[in-house]
Amino acid sequence: MDAYEVLGPLGKGSFGSVSKIRRKEDGRVLVWKEICYGHMQEREKQLLVNEVNILQKLKHSNIVRYYDRIIDSASYKLYIIMEFCSGGDLSQLIKKCRNDRVYIEEEVIWRTLIQILSALQEIHNRKDGVILHRDIKPGNLFLDENRNIKLGDFGLAKILNINSLYAHTFVGTPYYMSPEQIQEYPYNEKSDVWSVGCLIYEMACLSPPFEATTQAILKSKIQAGRYNPLPPQYSENLTKIISMMINTDQSRRPNVDELLNTNFLAIRVKERKVQQYYSNLKQMEVDLKNREKLLIERERAVLVREQQIAQKEKEIMEKENYSQNRMNIQQQQQQQPQMMVKPVYSAEEERMRSSSENVPFQPYQMKRAYTTPLNFK
Structure with a gap:
């Protein structure tokens, strides 16, 4: 924490x-x-x-x-x-477009579809078990700073193993539920494809394909699979791909790999791979520049540190040399012998000094003097 x-x-x-x-x-x-x-x-x-x-x-x-x-x-x-994901989620984008009364560009919708299918391809084709998301909706599709799609919130996801090819639990958001889910029939990864179809339809029409005031009415609409056509500004190919995904017959509904191999998606997938390749190259270039910048900063920091260490070592050496010199001086002073300095005398002083040295020492004796008082009479 x-x-x-x-x-x-x-x-x-x-x-x-x-x-x-x-x-x-x-x-x-x-x-x-x-x-x-x-x-x-x-x-x-x-x-x-x-x-x-x-x-x-x-x-x-x-x-x-x-x-x-x-x-x-x-x-x-x-x-x-x-x-x-700094760009929010798709529900916010759809709501803004609906409030502003503007439609989302078709290229943005195709790009979104390919990225969602790419994410589903990853979770549907895992060797350790197929992962079903089971709650694909605009609020669970996030946008990064480059407006790339990020599939999130796997709270209702389920892993299917080899012995369990179909799920049975009733989970998900009703507006995007497949017919088999809402009828509580066994379902597989194609239920996620249905949800993607509903989501792509909503991006084009700014409202879900199936809406109702009650659960029962919604269930009947989903089972019937009837919805309003797309606005006229969108292409026939977009209409076709949506109709393929929102197919009430699960056996005829394509899986992710089959969708990505359709003519109008395969070309876009190749273009995306090329764009992704160059994007990766640019990112690698940015990463290399950032790494180079980081290395330069580290080298500068190391150089400053080395200079600080060298200065510290110099100061320590100077202190050690100073201390050693003082010790040497003290040792020299202790080892040097005491020299007697002979005084210098003049000739007269030398004669008097030598004569005084030859006279034996006699202690001085004081004699008492007796005087007669004077009489002036």
Whole structure:
């Protein structure tokens, strides 16, 4: 928890609130989903564990990236740390266009479709088990700073293994549910394709293909599979691809690979790969420049540090030399012999000194003098 700084709330996801955070070690802006699991039922806890397990496995440019998880046992909270998408989500884009009464450009819709299908191709074709998202809707498709699509919120996702090719649980958002889901029939990854078809239709028409005031009416509309045509400014190819995805017959509905191999998508996929290639080259160039800049800064820091160390060593050497010189001087003074200095006398002083040295010493004796008092009479 101490490794992150909370910047503010962003909204709510499945089972929890979402906040914008900053990682202190490098300043990277991320998000965490704060989930209180203390009062959860076992089924909800299992869905939560399921989301974390799925997120850990997925690494794709069109899937929201998972970074870490923190469990706070004292408060019964789990924090799932993920990539931050600064562009919001598709529901916000659709709402803005609807309020402004402007349609989304067809090229933007095609680009969005290819990126969603690319993300689904990753989760539907996994060797360790097919992953169904089961809740594809505009609010779960996020946009990064370059307006790239990121599929997120895997709270309702399910992994199908070899022994379980169909799911049976009734989950998802009703407006985007496939006929087999809403009738509680077995379903597979093609239910996600149906949801994508509904989403792409909504991007073109700014409203879902199936709307109703009650669940029963919505169910009957989805089963019938009838919806209003696209606005006239959109191409026939877009109409065809949507009709292929919103096909009530699951057996005739294409899977992701079949969609990507259609003529009007295959060309765009190739173009996207070329664009992605050059984009990767540019990103590599930026990364190399950033790395070079970082290395230069590190070299400068090392040089400054070396200079500081050299200056410190110089000061220490000077102190050591000064101390050694003082010790040498003291030792020399202690080892030098005491020299007797002979005084210099004049000739007369030398004669008197030598004569005095030859006379034996006689102590001086004081004699008492007796005087007669004077009489002046």
